[in-house]
Amino acid sequence: MKISHFIAASAIALFAATSANAADAIMAQEPTPEYTPPAFTWSGGYIGAQVGYGWGKSEGEFTDFSTELKPDGFLGGIYGGYNFETGSNVVLGIDADINYANLKEEADFFDGPDYVFTGETKLRWEGAVRARAGYAVDRFLPYIAGGFAFGEVEHSANFDGLGLFEEKKTRTGWTAGAGVDYAATDNLILRLEYRYTDLGDEDYTFAGNDFNVDFKSHEVRLGVAYKF
Numbered sequence: 001m002k003i004s005h006f007i008a009a010s011a012i013a014l015f016a017a018t019s020a021n022a023a024d025a026i027m028a029q030e031p032t033p034e035y036t037p038p039a040f041t042w043s044g045g046y047i048g049a050q051v052g053y054g055w056g057k058s059e060g061e062f063t064d065f066s067t068e069l070k071p072d073g074f075l076g077g078i079y080g081g082y083n084f085e086t087g088s089n090v091v092l093g094i095d096a097d098i099n100y101a102n103l104k105e106e107a108d109f110f111d112g113p114d115y116v117f118t119g120e121t122k123l124r125w126e127g128a129v130r131a132r133a134g135y136a137v138d139r140f141l142p143y144i145a146g147g148f149a150f151g152e153v154e155h156s157a158n159f160d161g162l163g164l165f166e167e168k169k170t171r172t173g174w175t176a177g178a179g180v181d182y183a184a185t186d187n188l189i190l191r192l193e194y195r196y197t198d199l200g201d202e203d204y205t206f207a208g209n210d211f212n213v214d215f216k217s218h219e220v221r222l223g224v225a226y227k228f
Helices: 001-027
Strands: 046-060 066-070 074-085 092-112 116-135 142-158 163-184 188-206 209-227
Touching: 001 188, 046 092, 046 116, 046 142, 046 188, 066 092, 066 116, 074 116, 074 209, 092 142, 116 163, 116 209, 142 188, 163 209
Parallel strands: none
Antiparallel strands: 046 066, 046 074, 046 209, 074 092, 092 116, 116 142, 142 163, 163 188, 188 209
16 A cells, blocks of 8 residues: 555656646747837838819009909829938928919900900919928828929910910919828828919010019819838
8 A cells, every 4th residue: 555655646746747847838938029010200202193273363564554364273293302200200301393284364454345455374384392391190291391483474465366475484483381291001192282382573575565474373282192
C-alpha cells in the first residue's frame, strides 16, 4: 500500500507541475499587435480639374458718358499646388490655375430712332498664382487664399450691326477668396471655393476718343484633385 500511495502522490505532483508550466507558457505569450494605419497628412502636391460660375462688372468711362456691363457665364480648367503642414494644424501652400471662361454680356448703349449703338464685354480665359493658409480639422481644410491674377478681356462696339471696335487685352490684377478642401480618401481631394478677382482697368481708343474700362468678377468653383 505504501508503494501504491507513493506512485499516486508522484503522479499527482507531476500533473500539477506540468499544468503550471503550461499556464506559465500561455501567460508569457505577448498579444499580436493591431495594425494602425498612418495618420492622414495634408502635406504633398496635388493636381485637379474644376468648373464654376462667375458674374462680373465692367465699367467704361468715356468723354461724354459712362457704361456698365455685367457679364456672367461658366468657366472651367485645371489647378494644382503643394501644401506644407507646419504644426498645430496649420497648413500653408501655393496654388495655381488656368481656366477657359465664357463670361459675357451685350447691351445697347444707345437705342435711337435712326441707329443702335451696342457694346459687349467678354472674359475669354483667366488664371492665377496664389498663396494659401488653412487650418486642418481632420480631413477638412478651410482656407483663405490670395495672389496674382491674369486674364484676357475683350471689348467690342457695333453701330447698326457694323463692327466698329474690337480689342482683346491680357490684363493683370489680383484675386482673393476662401474655400474648403475635403479629403474623401487619402488621395482624392474635393474643393468648394469662392473667389473675387480684379483685373484692373485699361485705356482704349475708339473713333479718336480715349476711354477707360475696368473688369471685376465673383466666382464659385467646384473641384476634384488627386493628391500625390
